[in-house]
Amino acid sequence: MKLSSDFYQRICHKIQEALTSQSLDALLLFEPANIAYATGFFHLRTERPLAAVIPREGAPLLLIPLLEVDHVPENTEVETYFDYPGETNRIEWIKSHLKKRALVNVGIEDSLSISSYKMLSTLKIRSSNLVSEMRLKKTPEEIELISRAAEYADYAVERAVHHTRPGVTEFEINERTRMDVSERMLEELEEIVPVQGGMCGGLVGSGENGALPHGLPSSKKVKEGESIILSFGAAVGGYQAESERTGFVGSPTPEQKEAFDVMYEAQKTGERAVKAGVKCSDVNEHCLKVIRERGYEKYLRHRMGHGIGLQGHEPPWVEEGDKTILQENMVISNEPGVYMPGFGGFRHSDTVLVTETGGRALTRYPRELDSLIIS
Numbered sequence: 165m166k167l168s169s170d171f172y173q174r175i176c177h178k179i180q181e182a183l184t185s186q187s188l189d190a191l192l193l194f195e196p197a198n199i200a201y202a203t204g205f206f207h208l209r210t211e212r213p214l215a216a217v218i219p220r221e222g223a224p225l226l227l228i229p230l231l232e233v234d235h236v237p238e239n240t241e242v243e244t245y246f247d248y249p250g251e252t253n254r255i256e257w258i259k260s261h262l263k264k265r266a267l268v269n270v271g272i273e274d275s276l277s278i279s280s281y282k283m284l285s286t287l288k289i290r291s292s293n294l295v296s297e298m299r300l301k302k303t304p305e306e307i308e309l310i311s312r313a314a315e316y317a318d319y320a321v322e323r324a325v326h327h328t329r330p331g332v333t334e335f336e337i338n339e340r341t342r343m344d345v346s347e348r349m350l351e352e353l354e355e356i357v358p359v360q361g362g363m364c365g366g367l368v369g370s371g372e373n374g375a376l377p378h379g380l381p382s383s384k385k386v387k388e389g390e391s392i393i394l395s396f397g398a399a400v401g402g403y404q405a406e407s408e409r410t411g412f413v414g415s416p417t418p419e420q421k422e423a424f425d426v427m428y429e430a431q432k433t434g435e436r437a438v439k440a441g442v443k444c445s446d447v448n449e450h451c452l453k454v455i456r457e458r459g460y461e462k463y464l465r466h467r468m469g470h471g472i473g474l475q476g477h478e479p480p481w482v483e484e485g486d487k488t489i490l491q492e493n494m495v496i497s498n499e500p501g502v503y504m505p506g507f508g509g510f511r512h513s514d515t516v517l518v519t520e521t522g523g524r525a526l527t528r529y530p531r532e533l534d535s536l537i538i539s
Contacts (some may be wrong), residue, residue: 165353166401167305169238176224182218182294191218191292192269195275197474198295204237206358206402210459215258219267222414254350255283262287290328299473300480301493309403310495314515314526317407320345320364320396321529325411328538334368338381341366345398357402366396377465377501385522388414393509397476404476406497407527408513411536418490423502425531427510430454434468438516438523444486451500463504469497472515495516
């Protein structure tokens with residue numbers, strides 16, 4: 165399951181129209197997600213530099229190491245070098261191919277390293293976030309893939325709940341869940357688009373480990389009476405979604421229940437605030453205000469959420485410093501958290517589609533407390 169060649173041709177045409185209006189000869193891309201969006205070329209990022217060139221006219225050009233040549237999509241030109249580092253600096257090699265094609269006025273991404281920027285500065289380069297901005301709003305085809313990924317992310321949470329019991333380690337829960345989801349995806353999907361991190365990945369944090377927002381699964385064994393965060397993402401056609409729930413191994417204590425209720429109220433408030441035409445910073449404020457007003461501000465560690473698509477974390481950032489106006493068909497996460505050191509963490513996460521009338525959660529695993537008590 166992946167996007168069609170027609171999708172990439174349409175994207176390329178839109179980029180070329182923008183290049184014409186901006187008087188640029190070409191757009192030079194180094195970021196893997198931007199390259200995949202513009203050309204359909206997915207690859208594993210290593211130390212070997214590679215780039216995509218979108219000229220104002222004609223087919224995209226990939227400048228890549230030889231070992232990646234078998235992944236090149238149809239209707240894409242390609243030039244290769246043998247390997248890295250080589251006798252010729254590979255950024256200089258990329259620049260030489262631009263000059264050979266008389267592509268002098270070139271747009272480049274802001275994320276380019278300083279050393280690469282200096283090497284390319286003999287060209288007439290100009291900062292351009294064209295592709296990153298195009299990626300903010302998802303097309304119907306992209307939303308279909310994210311929605312399918314959301315189904316698998318929900319399934320992962322379901323399987324993680326199944327594998328959770330006292331005496332089982334966080335690592336075992338994570339690995340057994342990944343295996344279950346991967347097997348189902350291999351059975352149901354005709355084609356798997358390779359993405360860094362694989363088809364499914366997760367975080368499992370029980371008891372005090374749940375208070376670590378990005379704590380990796382460990383050898384810690386789950387205990388009766390603990391809260392546990394089960395967080396999983398899945399990718400279909402290169403597009404990602406995440407689903408996450410906080411459960412309880414046995415009946416929660418009053419203190420656990422209160423922390424859960426505060427988090428859940430904040431998440432529901434954040435979802436209600438999501439709507440086309442609203443600033444990301446305002447949505448974040450509505451969400452986190454609940455946690456602050458309930459007296460849990462000292463347990464806050466992060467924003468409400470972030471964009472999701474070709475990357476698990478991408479713009480827009482649902483945070484106080486992001487004044488981006490939400491638009492229809494943007495996709496964001498909704499994941500406020502409460503983290504109490506030595507006690508536990510409490511966080512749900514949903515993948516949410518922005519619509520004209522509000523936010524629509526694409527992940528649908530039950531969120532209510534009674535559904536998350538693991539007996």
